[in-house]
Amino acid sequence: MDNHSKQQIYTKLHKHLKDLPWYVEEYINYKKRKLSAASLLNYVHDYKIFFNWLVTGNYYSGELKNLPLELLESLTVQETEQFLTFLQYELHNKEVTMNRKLSGLKSLFNYLQNIAETRDLQPYLKRNVMAKLEFNDIKESMETTANKMEGKILLGDEYEQFRQFIAYDYGKLYKDNKKLVNFHLRNRERDTALISLILGSGLRLSEVVNLNVDDIDHSKFTARVIRKGNKEQYVYFSKQAMDDLTEYLQIRSKRYDIEKTNKALFVAAAMGPKGTPRRLTARAIEKLVEKYANAFGKPSVSVHKLRHSFATRYHNEINDVPKLRRQLGHSSIQTTMIYTHINNEDLKNAVDKMDMPRFDE
Incomplete structure (x- = not known):
């Protein structure tokens, strides 16, 4: 990907981040060295879906960017399972897409619990509900596994x-x-x-x-x-x-x-x-x-x-x-x-x- 294309993606990324809580932007900045711009943008899209769901589901009534960490810490397993149900039956996501979105959320919550820390050296989250959710069990064909691998290895020249x-x-x-x-x-x-x-x-x-x-x-x-x-x-x-x-x-x-x-x-x-x-x-x-x-x-x-x-x-x-x-x-x-x-x-x-x-x- 050329620099111009990367810059366009980063522009979109920062635009979306303005609508999301500060800790999401902090997490994305933490991941910039490890993930491509396109992957980060996908993460942010998925996070907006989750946070909007919290609003429409009456778990939170304020602006997205002000959604507190305390709410994330208080979510139950049953409530977060309802989000997966929403993805499956309302957005008609396939199991592999649901797994991708859940993976992004698990990564965010893991950062908030196990990596980020306050000035007094306390984790942002003491309880991580996403760690309790399981991925859909998907048996991939060899073709699917091979196609995934193809974009991540050295080919040709x-x-x-x-x-x-x-x-x-x-x-x-x-x-x-x-x-x-x-x-x-x-x-x-x-x-x-x-x-x-x-x-x-x-x-x-x-x-x-x-x-x-x-x-x-x-x-x-x-x-x-x-x-x-x-x-x-x-x-x-x-x-x-x-x-x-x-x-x-x-x-x-x-x-x-x-x-x-x-x-x-x-x-x-x-x-x-x-x-x-x-x-x-x-x-x-x-x-x-x-x-x-x-x-x-x-x-x-x-x-x-x-x-x-x-x-x-x-x-x-x-x-x-x-x-x-x-x-x-x-x-x-x-x-x-x-x-x-x-x-x-x-x-x-x-x-x-x-x-x-x-x-x-």
Whole structure:
């Protein structure tokens, strides 16, 4: 989405927020770093429906923007269930739409109860009725799940563009911020290798975290991992990932001042004068990916979505579900079958095939 389109959405967003209570605007501002402008606008639309319902249902008689927190705290489960009934029978919302609106309300109420706090360090809400409501039980088809996934993964040219962005363009984007540029220059080989490995193998987050230097076979392009069920497996990865890993390993010891006894493949710099380099944690890797995804303009991309991106590209270019199942470490082939339902013309028409070696049975 270009900047002009984003600005138009934000303009609409702020217009709607003027009609809503102050704590809704505070929550939306809190979420701005984590959600797209379009998602925030959808949240606000759904909140207006809920607050208007409170007015028309005689739970509140004033202006929407003055609706007090105390009212939200006093709502009973039975009363809020009536709102869901209103969505279903008055607005004719489908179950999936009802779930979306309930999810937005749950997120708002969770913020008011567990995150926001007053000057005297008290939560805005001491009681959260939305936490007691359950979502509709919906069994999605593989096609539905695949369609949802398709908009949240890297497709076509984005695959290599994201890698290039981490290796080079992130620093250019923030060239006026010396602190960010220096941090990127210090870690770009590590970050590129890490992302490239996931994109070139489909490894899980926990598997990447636990990798040691000795787990990498430079001649066979494999990584030794412990999969679910404590099963050892050698997982193939792409030549590009090997190239990026090699570049990182050339600077790893000196750049991060690592002792020979530290075997962790991906490490973080020492913290403080007496600190020592340590293995990158799962949360650190999640934040790393989140940082680059937001700057890249695709905030939906996460570590797990990188795994999905690999699986989607592998299936489209190699089309062998049993081998993909083994590569991903799925216990059931039904889990792997979802990637057969993601249809993307950019991938089908890609000129350059993946450089990953085909697997032998």
